Amino acid sequence: MDLRFRGAEPSEEERAAIDALLGPPASAWDGGARTEQDLRFAARAEAARDQLLPALHAVNDRVGWISEGALEYICRRLTIPPAEAYGVATFYALFSVQPRPKRVLHVCTDLACQAKGAESVRRRVEDHFGPAGTSWQESPCLGMCERAPAALALEAGTPPVAQVYAPATPETITTMAEAPPNSNGSTPSVKVTGETPERAAVPQTGQDGLLLLRRIGTVDPASLDDYRAAGGYTALRRAFELGPAGVIREVLESGLVGRGGAAFPTGRKWDATARQPDHPHYLVCNADESEPGTFKDRVIMEGDPYALVEAMTIAAYATGCAKGYLYIRGEYPRAVARLQHAIATARARGLLGDDILGKGLSFDIELRRGAGAYICGEETAIFNSIEGQRGEPRSKPPFPVEKGLFGKPTVVNNVETLVNVLPILERGAQAYAAAEPKLFCVSGAVERPGVYELTFGATLRELLDLSGTTGTTRAVLLGGAAGAFVTDLDIPLTFEGTRAAGATLGSGVVLVIDDGVDLKSLLLRIAEFFRDESCGQCVPCRVGTVRQEEALHRLSRRVDDDDLVLLREVGQTMRDASICGLGQTAWNAVESAIDRLGVFR
Amino acid sequence: MIPLQPPRRLIDVEIDGETVRVPEGSTILDACAVAGKDIPTLCYGxxxxxxxxxxxxxxxxxxxxxxxxxxxxxxEKGMKVGTDTERARQSRKVVLELLASSVDLSTTPRAAEWTKEYDADPARFGDDAATVEQPAKVDNELYVRDYSKCIMCYKCVDACGDQWQNTFAIGVAGRGFDTTISTEFDAPLTDSACVYCGNCVEVCPTGALSFKSEFDMRAEGTWDESKQTETTTICSYCGVGCNLTLHVQDNKIVKVTSPHDNPVTKGNLCVKGRFGYGYV
Known part of the structure; x- marks a missing residue:
């Protein structure tokens, strides 16, 4: 590959940020200053395309935006054509290739926040800071739905600062432009301020009988010793007793299915990956939790980070992976900080790395941050994102178990799925299956929003009895923007039960809508979300999501039967002909609102 | 010498109820071709x-x-494919409507024919439906990029990148409806890595990429394919022996393409073969 550069130079600050990640360049062949010596040999830089996203983050974290000089320097360092790197940088919503202030406020206007008055926050922010664009922008769901309405300020610097405003009140808005008060941030690379204790997101904290949430809010998430004292690493020991095949057998017998939305049997996925003759195998933990209304993975990662590290280690042991990638969405600064700390501590204590617990298992975890793209939570888009390509989904087949990350057999699991493996091994498959836990993200018009753990089989009404509702419940959005509205509160919260009711459990979103919420504007926000988050690869989704939004705009002004027919036809085509789940589900919620709630009647 | 492929097993596939036999590894499109079905394609190259x-x-x-x-x-063996079912036709119709309502398909071969065949009505999305309309980028003397005709098929990017040319002058930038084909920071082609091989123009299915000569003649209204002849000859520049197809109108070369079935070049040329015909 013969790279051509336009000759833009990075600033000292940009160069320092990139060198801090990649180390200083070895020679002029990978971006250093040319010396006499460089002219005497030819070298080929090592392919390091997968470092592109971390390098873009490094610049963005330090400077706040990515200049042409910085991009060219990254390309020289990593041997990437500038046009391709530009394509990657412009793919992510958290990056900017135009100058912008160091501090950018992301105001969530998504579903759960909208149901809690995000519109008035947005208007006040607009009054205070002027039109959206540079110093603030509207954001898709920030995953802080239990504290809605939420806002997140990201400020570039050393270290970069992430300041959470949740709930965002009229009083906090005036202070949003300022840097946060100085405190001793104990987190390694990002300083996070404005957060609330973990237990605030888990109304059941301290209750007996919890499996997945038992440590959250009761055990110090920073302390490995506390984690071990609270039952940590017994599952991994049990795994070593069972051996890889035994672990897979337990997971198969437990009947565990994926919690990310597609509900694929986890044991079958692991078994298929373990059997692949091609090596190496990779493990990817999908923590790009971006479905509007979902925040369970964030709560687990923030409140019980070692559980995820242990679960990933078990998954790697069972499927023969020496390397795992943990891909956390960019809007989760505290989860990133907690997991960085947990991974480093586990590594220092011999629970990651070579010869884990003296059992000869070699496994390590690399943490990757997303940069604002819902689509990167798609199981193949996440591979492209990690590899330094645009986060576009791949066509299936081939499936990840055959050709996944770097073209190798890959097992990709969601956070909640993985942590379920711990109770399976601790209690045994039979006992686990008898009372299988499921997490639900309850938000909207409820008294006690948060993550709830129930055993499968409970009804929606039982869940809402726990959380309490406010106002008159008009409908419940199950499964997030890709889910569906339901009105029958007696449907059982199981994969089969929700399917029978024409809905989906999806990622466990339970967003309660009372009669004070304007359903039309909620639907418009859903349509806007899919339009914004479509990767643009296939026509049905790229154009269909735009046409869906346009039709909803027309319909909210005037109900027209032709527009309803048009919506249905476009929706069905997105469902039938899109490449991935984003386009295939972009019409679900709108359809259910029209059919079941009679929105445009 | 024709290189021998390793023998491939034949599999039976049912296309619209008719069983056809194709080598293992063939696509459904290959099987449809064997069955004599005409499936519309745009991004396929x-x-x-x-x-x-x-x-x-x-x-x-x-x-x-x-x-x-x-x-x-x-x-796959035993696969039952319906090419003309209600569901498939409906999807094709809506996809054609979505495309035609957002992109200028006036120079896309067969677009008008398919629109009619599938009874597509792009106007139903209303007058204010969003489009990708934008001025054509004319920044060099050899070819023009008119992205208001671009359907984002990625073929030019693939041809410029790792599939043929390995130049990587263009990439896909942005996201969603705002996705475009772009050089880094949308720089003019003359500043980019472009080597003007024109292999992107060769594969463009809609005329979004066109030779400057064709673009100018279309603007003047003198472009007339019915008056053109095509002559395939051998490039006279170097010893590789690439095949050139000269498109001649009024005794003047108006564009140069290359046969895709040429076993060596597969339709690819370099700047000399593609554009260096001024001496003729």
Whole structure:
């Protein structure tokens, strides 16, 4: 590959940020200053395309935006054509290739926040800071739905600062432009301020009988010793007793299915990956939790980070992976900080790395941050994102178990799925299956929003009895923007039960809508979300999501039967002909609102 | 000498109820061709790896939840494919409507024919439906990029990048409806890595990329394919022996293409073969 550069130079600050990640360049062949010596040999830089996203983050974290000089320097360092790197940088919503202030406020206007008055926050922010664009922008769901309405300020610097405003009140808005008060941030690379204790997101904290949430809010998430004292690493020991095949057998017998939305049997996925003759195998933990209304993975990662590290280690042991990638969405600064700390501590204590617990298992975890793209939570888009390509989904087949990350057999699991493996091994498959836990993200018009753990089989009404509702419940959005509205509160919260009711459990979103919420504007926000988050690869989704939004705009002004027919036809085509789940589900919620709630009647 | 392929097993596939026999590894589109079915395609290129982005070639595979892109899905033994089912036709119709309502398809071969065949009505999205309309980029003397005609099929990017030219002058930038084909920081081509091989123009299915000569003649209204002759000859520059197809109108060369079935070059040329005909 013969790279051509336009000759833009990075600033000292940009160069320092990139060198801090990649180390200083070895020679002029990978971006250093040319010396006499460089002219005497030819070298080929090592392919390091997968470092592109971390390098873009490094610049963005330090400077706040990515200049042409910085991009060219990254390309020289990593041997990437500038046009391709530009394509990657412009793919992510958290990056900017135009100058912008160091501090950018992301105001969530998504579903759960909208149901809690995000519109008035947005208007006040607009009054205070002027039109959206540079110093603030509207954001898709920030995953802080239990504290809605939420806002997140990201400020570039050393270290970069992430300041959470949740709930965002009229009083906090005036202070949003300022840097946060100085405190001793104990987190390694990002300083996070404005957060609330973990237990605030888990109304059941301290209750007996919890499996997945038992440590959250009761055990110090920073302390490995506390984690071990609270039952940590017994599952991994049990795994070593069972051996890889035994672990897979337990997971198969437990009947565990994926919690990310597609509900694929986890044991079958692991078994298929373990059997692949091609090596190496990779493990990817999908923590790009971006479905509007979902925040369970964030709560687990923030409140019980070692559980995820242990679960990933078990998954790697069972499927023969020496390397795992943990891909956390960019809007989760505290989860990133907690997991960085947990991974480093586990590594220092011999629970990651070579010869884990003296059992000869070699496994390590690399943490990757997303940069604002819902689509990167798609199981193949996440591979492209990690590899330094645009986060576009791949066509299936081939499936990840055959050709996944770097073209190798890959097992990709969601956070909640993985942590379920711990109770399976601790209690045994039979006992686990008898009372299988499921997490639900309850938000909207409820008294006690948060993550709830129930055993499968409970009804929606039982869940809402726990959380309490406010106002008159008009409908419940199950499964997030890709889910569906339901009105029958007696449907059982199981994969089969929700399917029978024409809905989906999806990622466990339970967003309660009372009669004070304007359903039309909620639907418009859903349509806007899919339009914004479509990767643009296939026509049905790229154009269909735009046409869906346009039709909803027309319909909210005037109900027209032709527009309803048009919506249905476009929706069905997105469902039938899109490449991935984003386009295939972009019409679900709108359809259910029209059919079941009679929105445009 | 024709290189011998390793022998491939033949598999039976059912296309619209008719059983056809194709070599293992063939796509559904290959099988459809054997069965004599005409499936519309846009982003499919005979010299490129299928990207299956446009979705006009979708067919219904029995037992599948969603429709399958014929251009990339491999045919499997015993697969039952419906190319003309209600569901597949409906999807093709809407996809054509979505495309035609957002992109200028006036120079896309067969677009008008398909619109009629599938009874597509792009006007139903209203007058204020968003489009990708924008001025054509004329920044060099050899070819023009008119992205208001671009359907984002990725073929030019693939041809410029790792599939043929390895130049990587252009990439896909932005996201969603705002996605465009772009050089880094949208710089003019003359500042980019472009080597003007024109291999992107060769594969463009809509005329979004066109030779400057063709672009100018279309603007003047003198472009007339019925008056053109095509003559395939051998490039006189170097010893590789690439085949050139000269498109001649009024005794003047108006563009140069290359046969895609040439076993050596597969339709690719360099700047000399593609544009260096001034001496003729």
């Amino acid at each position: 005979d010299t490129l790896t299928p990207k299956n982005a446009c979705r006009v070639c979708v067919v219904e595979v029995e037992g599948a939840r969603t429709l399958a892109p014929a251009c990339s899905r491999k045919a």
